[in-house]
Each structure stands twice: as structure tokens, then as C-alpha cells.
Amino acid sequence: MKPASNMNVSAVILAAGFSSRMKKFKPLLSFGGKTMVEKAIELFKENRISDIVVVTGHNAKPLEPFVEKAGAIPVFNHDFKSGMLSSIQKGIKNIGSENHGFFLLPVDIPAIRPSTINLMLRQFQKTRDNVIMPYFDDKPGHPPLIPFGLKTDILDLKNDSTLRDVLWSRDNRITPLKVHDRGILMDADDEKGYEQVCQKILSLHIPDKKECFSIINKALPDKDGIRAHLTDVSFVALKIVTAISCELNADLVLAGALLHDILRIEPNHAQAGAKLLLHLGFSEVSKIVAQHMDITLDLTSPVREKELVYFADKICSEQGIDLDYHKRFKDHLTKSPWAGINISRRYEHTKLIQARIEAAAGKSIKEILSG
Numbered sequence: 001m002k003p004a005s006n007m008n009v010s011a012v013i014l015a016a017g018f019s020s021r022m023k024k025f026k027p028l029l030s031f032g033g034k035t036m037v038e039k040a041i042e043l044f045k046e047n048r049i050s051d052i053v054v055v056t057g058h059n060a061k062p063l064e065p066f067v068e069k070a071g072a073i074p075v076f077n078h079d080f081k082s083g084m085l086s087s088i089q090k091g092i093k094n095i096g097s098e099n100h101g102f103f104l105l106p107v108d109i110p111a112i113r114p115s116t117i118n119l120m121l122r123q124f125q126k127t128r129d130n131v132i133m134p135y136f137d138d139k140p141g142h143p144p145l146i147p148f149g150l151k152t153d154i155l156d157l158k159n160d161s162t163l164r165d166v167l168w169s170r171d172n173r174i175t176p177l178k179v180h181d182r183g184i185l186m187d188a189d190d191e192k193g194y195e196q197v198c199q200k201i202l203s204l205h206i207p208d209k210k211e212c213f214s215i216i217n218k219a220l221p222d223k224d225g226i227r228a229h230l231t232d233v234s235f236v237a238l239k240i241v242t243a244i245s246c247e248l249n250a251d252l253v254l255a256g257a258l259l260h261d262i263l264r265i266e267p268n269h270a271q272a273g274a275k276l277l278l279h280l281g282f283s284e285v286s287k288i289v290a291q292h293m294d295i296t297l298d299l300t301s302p303v304r305e306k307e308l309v310y311f312a313d314k315i316c317s318e319q320g321i322d323l324d325y326h327k328r329f330k331d332h333l334t335k336s337p338w339a340g341i342n343i344s345r346r347y348e349h350t351k352l353i354q355a356r357i358e359a360a361a362g363k364s365i366k367e368i369l370s371g
Contacts, residue, residue: 115281
């Protein structure tokens, strides 16, 4: 996905707290090969946001060099012990006054996709006076994108107030944006949360099962048995993954299987679905979806994820799993002789992939699926 055009948007990252529940200083915890604060800064840098302020407090001295090295500005909040509001106010006092808006992100919510920030920026281009609030499964998350016009209101808040008193008192100025990114709800507030966000970052470029169903629920009407077909294909594909000894990415296979028919109701649905997933930031899944109808095989490499999804799709009919795909291909040829070349090619590819899978697994497809 191409970055949204530069709109002079800032980002404020809150990293002043004591990390009392974690019992370790969260901004400097290892996360995705870097520190947590570096990954938070990188999230905005990848979207061409250069005006980034990191509000420091507790352990400011060891933190500041990491902030500066990552290309952000550390700003010390002398009043950090009073709570988060003072850090929010300190941060927005130090962002560029020429900017249209600003993101607000606690440093312990780092497992957000850059594509989510991109989608929020694109929405903000349409509704610059509104708060853009990301939602996953009807739950609001982080970071909100706040118009600069609310800066004064936030600075006028008293110590016994919260940011919600400004944002949620203006419901008509909140634009909810549905995103397929559970990271907006995931914080590293304690050891368990930290483990979960660390696991999430390992496959950030692939939607997990809940995110896949979020995409399905939005893009694919529940009719004509398409959703049941997706479930069947994912079951078959994962069975094959388990049976094959070579390295395969099971998360990528699951996402490809669940989303291969995401725009089944549209013409040229493979390319349409691939385009949608690329727009959402899932380039690897997009490639699998693009080839689930017509695949390009590399016979010099081991069986790959795209072949599993292609084959699983071909042995799942509208009635469920059906290993007799030979008859169905012959029926297709009889009904659509004008498409004979394409149908024959898909049939040959299906047989070839089956042979490759069985050779890799050391057992038949029937044995794999019954195991």
C-alpha cells in the first residue's frame, strides 16, 4: 500500500509512566528486534510522519538516546507522576502548530500495522475536523487521530479529567474506522500482554484467524455457501500443512484459505480479492489469493503455501470436501467447452500438486485428510 499523501500530521508517543504492572521499563523492552519505543516511532516513520514527540518521565535519561537515534524528539514531563493527562498535554504542546492533526499512542501498544495508520490518514483526508477512531470488532482502540482544532480543549482539561472528556463529548465529531487489526486493542501492560504482542509482531504481515473473519464479515455476504466453502478449504489446507515435513507458514496458509474467495461475488474475483488484500496491507496473502484460480508452479522448489490453497480449493465443492475432482473437471469441460484450455490447465495443475503433496507427506491425500 502506498503511503497517504503528507498532510502535516504529528504523532505523540506516551512513554513517561512507571511500568509498575510490568515491573520492567516497557519503552526499552525488546520488541521485534528493536526496543518498544523504537518500533512505535517506526510505525509513524513508515507513513512519512516526521514530527514525532515522545513524552518521557520515569527513566528519562536511558530512554532519550533511543528516541533521538530513531528520529523522534524526547520531551520530558516534569509532572509525569500526576498521571497520563499531564503527559498528553506536554506532548501536544510540543508538536508543530502548522499541522492538521496528531496521533496519540501509548508506547505499550506497539503491535499495530503501518497499513492501519495509512488507512486512518486516508480517512482523515476526507474528514479533517473529525477524530478518526480505529475499531476492531466494534471496540475502539489506539491510536486516535485527533484534529488540531481540539488541541486547546485538551490543554484546558484539569487534573481530574481525562482525554475521553474531550473526545467522547463530541460523538458527532468522531468518525469510527473499522480496521482488521487486533493490534489496536493489544497492550503490553503486564507479562502476559507483553508475550502476546511479541507473538503478534512475528506475523504482523498476515491476518490472524479473528482478523480474517473480520474481513469476511465486512466484505463477503453470507449466502450461497461461500463462507462454508472457506471453512472447508482452510480445514483441508491445514491438514496438509501438518502432514508435510518441509517448512511452511501455517498462518499464511490459513489466511490464504480463509480469504481466497473474499470477493467471490465479483467478476474476476481472484484479482479483485487480491487487490483488496493488498490495499489492506497483506501482500503475501494477496499473492496467494491472486493465484488460487490459475497458478504458476515452480517445480524446482518444495511445495509452497499457494499450492496448498490452490489444491484445497479444487477438492472442496459446494457440497463440501470431495476428492473426486476428476469428475467435476470433466463436467466443467462438458458444460463450458469454450473454456477448455483453461479448465484442462487447472486440472493438470491440480493433479501435479496432489502428486507433489503426496510425495512430500509420504501418504495419500485420503490418508492425510482422515488422519
